[in-house]
Amino acid sequence: MSKRTLGQLEGVRLDGQRVVVRVDFNVPMANGLVTDDTRVRASLPTITYLRERGARVVLLSHLGRPKSAGDPKYSLRPVVRVLEGLLGLPVTFLEDPTSEASVGIVRHLPRGGVALGENTRYYPGEEQNDAALAARFAALGDMYVNDAFGSAHRAHASTEAIAHLLKPAVAGFLMEKELRFLGEAVNQPVRPLVAILGGAKISGKIDLIAALLPKVDHVLIGGAMACTFFKAMGLETGLSLVELDKVDLARQLLADAGAKLVLPTDAVIAQQLEGGVPTRTVPRDAIPVGWAMYDIGAASVAQFAAIISGARTVVWNGPMGVFETKPFDAGTMGVALALAATTRTGAITIVGGGDSAAAIAAAGLENQVSHVSTGGGASLEFLEGKELPGVAALDDA
Numbered sequence: 001m002s003k004r005t006l007g008q009l010e011g012v013r014l015d016g017q018r019v020v021v022r023v024d025f026n027v028p029m030a031n032g033l034v035t036d037d038t039r040v041r042a043s044l045p046t047i048t049y050l051r052e053r054g055a056r057v058v059l060l061s062h063l064g065r066p067k068s069a070g071d072p073k074y075s076l077r078p079v080v081r082v083l084e085g086l087l088g089l090p091v092t093f094l095e096d097p098t099s100e101a102s103v104g105i106v107r108h109l110p111r112g113g114v115a116l117g118e119n120t121r122y123y124p125g126e127e128q129n130d131a132a133l134a135a136r137f138a139a140l141g142d143m144y145v146n147d148a149f150g151s152a153h154r155a156h157a158s159t160e161a162i163a164h165l166l167k168p169a170v171a172g173f174l175m176e177k178e179l180r181f182l183g184e185a186v187n188q189p190v191r192p193l194v195a196i197l198g199g200a201k202i203s204g205k206i207d208l209i210a211a212l213l214p215k216v217d218h219v220l221i222g223g224a225m226a227c228t229f230f231k232a233m234g235l236e237t238g239l240s241l242v243e244l245d246k247v248d249l250a251r252q253l254l255a256d257a258g259a260k261l262v263l264p265t266d267a268v269i270a271q272q273l274e275g276g277v278p279t280r281t282v283p284r285d286a287i288p289v290g291w292a293m294y295d296i297g298a299a300s301v302a303q304f305a306a307i308i309s310g311a312r313t314v315v316w317n318g319p320m321g322v323f324e325t326k327p328f329d330a331g332t333m334g335v336a337l338a339l340a341a342t343t344r345t346g347a348i349t350i351v352g353g354g355d356s357a358a359a360i361a362a363a364g365l366e367n368q369v370s371h372v373s374t375g376g377g378a379s380l381e382f383l384e385g386k387e388l389p390g391v392a393a394l395d396d397a
């Protein structure tokens, strides 16, 4: 079911209206300063569109997981200055977005004015999807826009309950873009469709593998996840990260998937995980006892790159190795380069997952793929075919 979007509000007056926009300002911070403003910048198209039409914009977001209300470590106040810099206008901070005082402040915002509410997770009802809390958030606006794709897999007061109270309730531009790229990739892909899956654990991604297998033409497996499959094939895996309780499942997936599932043929191994330690590249059936696989080898990168170059749609989730520690970043970088190359020939390429997004940024290639999803968990659940409550609650198109 497709959802009504901000761009489809013809006939709805925005001028002078108070619009509550749920954004994802869950930004990284150090010493009270925002260290990466990517998520704030990602919300600008929606904010600017509303401002240009004379709306008063009220932004709500969570930040981190505060253990107690008002824990200053999780205050959104430092984002005010970042937003002011990006928008070039003063932004009003709502210390308590649930208060009567905030309702008054918002009523006095100028047309095109912007206010940012304090962390929604300071309020106990947020994560319970509490209707009373949602009603207090809703008192700040005349309509609702959800642009927080990264939070859409959670039914919280500011993402779900509020969408039933404030109408229209529509998807913002970032949300729309995420749903379009991820939705088309799995539901009406230009084929061949190739999924690349990696990362530390198979356990967090079993549902994803199972959901993607019937839809894709190939699944390329890297990361520690590959080692659980090696174990299932009866290979020695040494000290590699293997999930023993998932070996049976891996064996089942191997049998079901047949030739669709492509595992690395070689491994970069070491005796300990540290930068600059001696490494060897060995065939996958020659990992010695006492050694661990920390990356896919060059032959695997070449094989993966060949399949990626023939793909017309690629979805990538999970790094190929321990990319945070050199030289175990080579496999991930090789796949990132292959993704950029196939994008240049017209393929649609999508990167999802927090660490994968960090890896493509570290490679300097984030602008050379079609779409880098801002939602880690949300993009996973969406690709698994699960309904995202924050999306489901929005008006149908």
Ligand code: ADP
Pocket (backbone or CB within 6 Å): 198, 199, 200, 201, 222, 223, 224, 225, 241, 293, 294, 295, 317, 318, 319, 320, 321, 322, 323, 324, 352, 353, 354, 355, 356, 357, 376
């Ligand atoms: P994403 O956030 O993109 O979904 P994950 O969180 O699933 O990715 O996995 C990322 C982590 O997997 C990284 O911290 C990386 O170091 C780790 N990893 C990848 N390959 C291996 C490996 N061979 N052994 C141990 N850890 C690995």
Ligand code: MG
Pocket (backbone or CB within 6 Å): 353, 354, 355
């Ligand atoms: Mg991760």
